[in-house]
Amino acid sequence: MGEILLQNTLTGRKEPFVPLHKGEVRIYTCGPTVYDFAHIGNFRTFVFQDVLRRFLRLEGYRLKQVMNLTDVDDRIIQNAAAAGIGIREYTEKYVQVFLEDTRTLNIEPPEHLVRATDHIDDMVRLIEQLSRKSLTYTSEGSIYYRIAKFPGYGKLSKIDLSGIQAGARVDVDRYEKADVRDFALWKAPKPGEHFWETPIGPGRPGWHIECSAMAMKYLGETLDIHTGGVDLTFPHHENEIAQSEAATGKPFVRCWLHAEHLLVEGEKMSKSLGNFYTLRDLYAKGHRPSAIRFLLSSVPYRRQLNFTMDGLQQAASSVERLRNFVVRLKTERFPAGKGEAMPARARQAEEAFQAGLEDDLNTAQALAAIFDLVRDVNTAIDRGEFRQGDVPAVLAAMEKFDTVFSLLTDDDAEKLRALGFEVAAAGPDDAEIEALVAERQAARKRRDYQSADRLRQQLADRCIILEDTRDGGVRWKRK
Numbered sequence: 001m002g003e004i005l006l007q008n009t010l011t012g013r014k015e016p017f018v019p020l021h022k023g024e025v026r027i028y029t030c031g032p033t034v035y036d037f038a039h040i041g042n043f044r045t046f047v048f049q050d051v052l053r054r055f056l057r058l059e060g061y062r063l064k065q066v067m068n069l070t071d072v073d074d075r076i077i078q079n080a081a082a083a084g085i086g087i088r089e090y091t092e093k094y095v096q097v098f099l100e101d102t103r104t105l106n107i108e109p110p111e112h113l114v115r116a117t118d119h120i121d122d123m124v125r126l127i128e129q130l131s132r133k134s135l136t137y138t139s140e141g142s143i144y145y146r147i148a149k150f151p152g153y154g155k156l157s158k159i160d161l162s163g164i165q166a167g168a169r170v171d172v173d174r175y176e177k178a179d180v181r182d183f184a185l186w187k188a189p190k191p192g193e194h195f196w197e198t199p200i201g202p203g204r205p206g207w208h209i210e211c212s213a214m215a216m217k218y219l220g221e222t223l224d225i226h227t228g229g230v231d232l233t234f235p236h237h238e239n240e241i242a243q244s245e246a247a248t249g250k251p252f253v254r255c256w257l258h259a260e261h262l263l264v265e266g267e268k269m270s271k272s273l274g275n276f277y278t279l280r281d282l283y284a285k286g287h288r289p290s291a292i293r294f295l296l297s298s299v300p301y302r303r304q305l306n307f308t309m310d311g312l313q314q315a316a317s318s319v320e321r322l323r324n325f326v327v328r329l330k331t332e333r334f335p336a337g338k339g340e341a342m343p344a345r346a347r348q349a350e351e352a353f354q355a356g357l358e359d360d361l362n363t364a365q366a367l368a369a370i371f372d373l374v375r376d377v378n379t380a381i382d383r384g385e386f387r388q389g390d391v392p393a394v395l396a397a398m399e400k401f402d403t404v405f406s407l408l409t410d411d412d413a414e415k416l417r418a419l420g421f422e423v424a425a426a427g428p429d430d431a432e433i434e435a436l437v438a439e440r441q442a443a444r445k446r447r448d449y450q451s452a453d454r455l456r457q458q459l460a461d462r463c464i465i466l467e468d469t470r471d472g473g474v475r476w477k478r479k
């Protein structure tokens with residue numbers, strides 16, 4: 001394995017990654033707030049985190065990853081109270097949906113998937129620790145963090161807070177705070193809403209303290225990697241640093257990784273624009289989990305991802321291309337013997353694949369290495385230059401690819417049926433094939449052989465074989 005470089009939000013640089021404990025990487029991942037279905041923007045970030053963990057394992061590391069489920073916050077408490085049920089009962093449905101959704105996308109479960117409501121004691125202890133260090137104050141039954149006492153505040157997000165006057169009394173949170181930047185560690189109960197009776201008084205935890213408490217409980221005071229979407233950098237992660245580092249006096253996280261946002265047709269995804277998709281919305285339109293996973297992982301995480309239906313279609317054909325290639329390798333009979341060139345080509349692709357990922361998880365580069373291999377091997381096969389003994393080396397490269405991208409197992413239909421979706425027969429229907437064949441014939445007629453070849457390849461990727469007849473016509477069949 002080569003050197004791993006990761007772009008660290010904290011330092012603003014690409015740095016060599018070396019974990020604190022030999023052979024083991026400790027990662028904390030901000031999980032979903034379980035009051036609604038997660039959307040594909042959320043899954044962009046979750047898929048990135050999955051690619052990260054699978055890649056680190058490929059590099060030989062053991063993993064210790066914690067993901068929280070935010071199952072207490074103002075919306076959850078209000079919605080549960082309005083529905084007249086407990087917050088556990090209210091969030092359980094969304095927890096189950098989230099777990100099901102992650103399974104359909106082949107997102108591996110972290111070593112610890114933990115609920116905020118199971119860790120109230122840990123949060124209370126951390127708040128007590130901060131209070132002993134005079135970093136907190138109480139106002140109207142709520143406990144706040146006094147940011148003026150933490151000199152490093154702002155170091156992650158580089159947000160200039162000088163315009164916000166320390167000491168100004170601005171009521172933004174319906175609570176009285178000494179400084180507008182200060183944030184609630186513990187919130188006083190409101191009438192009729194859920195609260196916990198604790199040594200620091202009745203109430204409920206703030207969002208930020210939840211992550212600090214759970215991260216340090218399972219991973220120690222200093223973690224290797226902390227991930228999330230860019231929107232969490234400020235204030236959430238900045239506040240996590242302030243809480244954790246003030247309590248322990250040690251660096252909280254060595255490397256911060258933030259995934260850029262997913263946009264829809266060039267615009268920010270939002271319910272009001274009607275461009276808001278859950279996985280199930282896309283499954284209902286006939287899209288497959290593997291196509292979504294491909295699309296979400298294909299753009300490097302530090303770049304915005306513009307989601308389009310067109311892009312999703314292309315992702316589906318890319319997955320099909322890869323799967324058909326593996327089927328071809330496993331089922332076709334090639335001339336006996338083993339060459340030198342093809343196994344060497346496969347090893348080179350593996351190296352390029354890994355080098356792409358080692359460069360701050362450049363998934364586009366890693367994918368390009370694999371698609372180049374697929375193209376070269378297909379060409380060699382068509383020329384009769386590929387031998388039976390070359391198969392294992394190429395399959396090994398594809399398997400390595402799949403330990404990270406997890407796309408090759410053809411189980412989409414099964415997954416969708418398990419969720420209750422009707423699944424159309426795999427592959428294009430006759431009308432669609434006839435249209436592509438006619439398009440290719442037209443291209444040949446005007447001597448546009450490049451387009452004709454592209455169309456033939458496109459059909460081949462979907463397991464449709466063309467046979468040109470002597471009279472200039474064409475027959476097609478399914479493989």
Ligand code: AMP
Nearest residue numbers: 032033041042044045228229260261262
């Ligand atoms: P939430 O459930 O809102 O706490 O979000 C769960 C995760 O999804 C967080 O890491 C967010 O930063 C991330 N996230 C939210 N919206 C988007 C988006 N449009 N694109 C990528 N990630 C997002």
Ligand code: ZN
Nearest residue numbers: 030031211236
């Ligand atoms: Zn968090």
